[in-house]
Amino acid sequence: MKATPEERFESLYWTHHxxxxxxxxxxxxxxxxxxxxxxxxxxxxxxxxEVPMEARxxxxxxxxxxxxxxxxxxxxxxxxxxxxxxxxxxAQPDLSVAIASRADLVxxxxxxxxxxxxxxxLTAWDDLSNSEAATVLGxxxxxxxxxxxxxxxxxxxxxxRTGTGSSRSGPRRQAQGSQx
Amino acid sequence: MSDNNSTxxxxxxxxxPQANPDPVDSDALLARVRLAIADAPAEMPDLAxxxxxxxxxxVVVGAAATILLGAAVYTVANPAQPPAYASxxxxxxxxxxxxxxxxxxxxxxxxxxxxxxxxxxxxxxxxLTMNLxxxxxxYTFAVSSGVGAEGESAYSVCLIEPDRITAQGEVLPAxxxxxxxxxxxxxxxxxxxxxxxxxxxxxxxxxxxxxxxVTGIDVNAVAGSFAHASLADGWWAVWFPGDVDLTTxxxxxxxxxxTREVAAVPGSSDDTGDPEDTD
Numbered sequence: 001m002k003a004t005p006e007e008r009f010e011s012l013y014w015t016h017h018x019x020x021x022x023x024x025x026x027x028x029x030x031x032x033x034x035x036x037x038x039x040x041x042x043x044x045x046x047x048x049x050e051v052p053m054e055a056r057x058x059x060x061x062x063x064x065x066x067x068x069x070x071x072x073x074x075x076x077x078x079x080x081x082x083x084x085x086x087x088x089x090x091a092q093p094d095l096s097v098a099i100a101s102r103a104d105l106v107x108x109x110x111x112x113x114x115x116x117x118x119x120x121x122l123t124a125w126d127d128l129s130n131s132e133a134a135t136v137l138g139x140x141x142x143x144x145x146x147x148x149x150x151x152x153x154x155x156x157x158x159x160x161r162t163g164t165g166s167s168r169s170g171p172r173r174q175a176q177g178s179q180x
Numbered sequence: 181m182s183d184n185n186s187t188x189x190x191x192x193x194x195x196x197p198q199a200n201p202d203p204v205d206s207d208a209l210l211a212r213v214r215l216a217i218a219d220a221p222a223e224m225p226d227l228a229x230x231x232x233x234x235x236x237x238x239v240v241v242g243a244a245a246t247i248l249l250g251a252a253v254y255t256v257a258n259p260a261q262p263p264a265y266a267s268x269x270x271x272x273x274x275x276x277x278x279x280x281x282x283x284x285x286x287x288x289x290x291x292x293x294x295x296x297x298x299x300x301x302x303x304x305x306x307x308l309t310m311n312l313x314x315x316x317x318x319y320t321f322a323v324s325s326g327v328g329a330e331g332e333s334a335y336s337v338c339l340i341e342p343d344r345i346t347a348q349g350e351v352l353p354a355x356x357x358x359x360x361x362x363x364x365x366x367x368x369x370x371x372x373x374x375x376x377x378x379x380x381x382x383x384x385x386x387x388x389x390x391x392x393x394v395t396g397i398d399v400n401a402v403a404g405s406f407a408h409a410s411l412a413d414g415w416w417a418v419w420f421p422g423d424v425d426l427t428t429x430x431x432x433x434x435x436x437x438x439t440r441e442v443a444a445v446p447g448s449s450d451d452t453g454d455p456e457d458t459d
Contacts, residue, residue, distance in 0.1 A: 013210055013213065014206070017204070017206060017209065017210075018201075018204060018206070021201075021204060021209075022198040022201050025197070025198050025201065026196070026197055026198050030202070034209060034212060035216075037209070037213070038209075038212055038213045038215075038216035039216065039227070040227075041213040041216070041217070042213070042216050042217050042220045042224070043224070043227045043228060045217050046220075046224070047228055050228065057229075058228075058229060061228070061229025061230075062227050062228060062229060064229070065227040065228070065229065066227050069225055069227060102194070102195075105191055105192070105194075105195065106195065109192070109195060120189070120192055121192075123189060124189045124192040124193045124196070125192075125193065125196045125198065131292075134292070135229065136229065138229060138230040141290070141292040141305075145288060146288065146345065146346060146347045149286055149345060150344055150345070150346065152188055152189070153343070153344060154344075155188060155192075156188055157343070159188075
């Protein structure tokens with residue numbers, strides 16, 4: 001039997017609210033994240049009949065637009081900057097750690113453009129597939145794959161430069177959550 | 181994905197500021213959501229994601245009418261490297277299949293076809309096979325095409341620079357890749373501005389199919405420059421550095437030695453979509 005709109009809405013909320021909140025928190029300050037999540041679900045409720053069966057990328061797309069709407073209204077810019085002094089979430093013995101020191105990686109990451117950070121973050125942080133991320137950004141999967149490829153390569157390039165200890169670190173950018 | 185890139189993404193995961201998120205009171209948050217629904221104004225901005233653009237365009241060359249042939253402008257990031265494409269040459273070097281395959285290893289192997297309007301996320305992959313690859317200076321340009329399970333066709337072009345790769349493609353009507361008559365030439369891409377932005381350089385390209393008797397195609401820019409197109413496997417392609425206005429005519433040579441000017445004429449086109457790389 002087909003779920004009622006209310007049942008579908010509840011199901012979407014309980015399935016996705018945590019990952020959507022994390023997605024929003026990565027891109028905004030903590031004190032507004034829940035407001036933006038609420039707006040995301042307001043849109044979801046009003047368009048419940050239009051939400052595709054593969055709802056995840058659609059919901060992330062609404063959340064992304066809600067963030068942009070908030071930041072635009074507030075005169076801020078979206079940023080996925082990492083604060084250098086921020087402690088790593090958890091030290092893990094992993095091959096990836098050997099790629100560079102955390103400081104080098106943070107420096108290189110903060111030199112990426114907003115667009116480059118976004119395509120990598122959608123994959124590495126938000127755990128979206130290329131197809132899902134493409135839907136979130138409103139581009140085709142192949143276009144997203146190329147953008148991701150380009151962003152990864154630029155990050156590697158920056159990492160190689162910063163890893164040499166050279167002084168070409170470029171301008172420091174604002175830390176995540178402190179946009180102005 | 182290469183080992184380097186896999187390792188890189190794992191390293192980036194370590195930077196995730198939400199790797200250990202603050203706890204969430206889900207019930208309280210749901211109550212807050214319900215309150216927001218009740219209090220929301222009747223009019224709200226349209227925050228639903230845009231459907232993934234799908235382009236179906238075709239311009240046919242060969243009839244009498246004349247138009248200015250606007251070409252696709254295909255953008256690539258190219259910071260701090262003026263002048264762009266300095267080693268570009270008007271005459272291409274065709275690449276052997278093994279060399280082309282090696283260089284194009286990171287180019288897209290599918291073009292994604294968006295689902296119907298009622299479910300645009302129901303996307304279908306159209307597998308691509310390389311038709312042509314050429315070299316102009318330090319730059320390799322490859323053209324691939326394919327036909328989907330339901331007859332929809334697609335092409336993709338891929339520009340391989342020494343330090344980056346960029347690609348664009350279009351989904352086309354089902355009959356778009358039907359080989360043209362022996363001496364005819366078809367232009368598949370149409371006049372679209374492909375998301376030029378201040379931080380990116382552009383190229384201008386034409387891609388299409390050619391009849392079996394076509395042995396050469398020259399393309400002229402309004403400003404006076406020209407380039408020889410590459411021809412292979414019933415496909416042709418040419419590109420210029422920058423955003424270039426091309427003349428109305430292509431110079432087409434056929435196997436009997438005849439050279440003629442053919443004008444660009446818009447064919448059946450559906451100019452409703454946006455190029456795929458816009459954001």
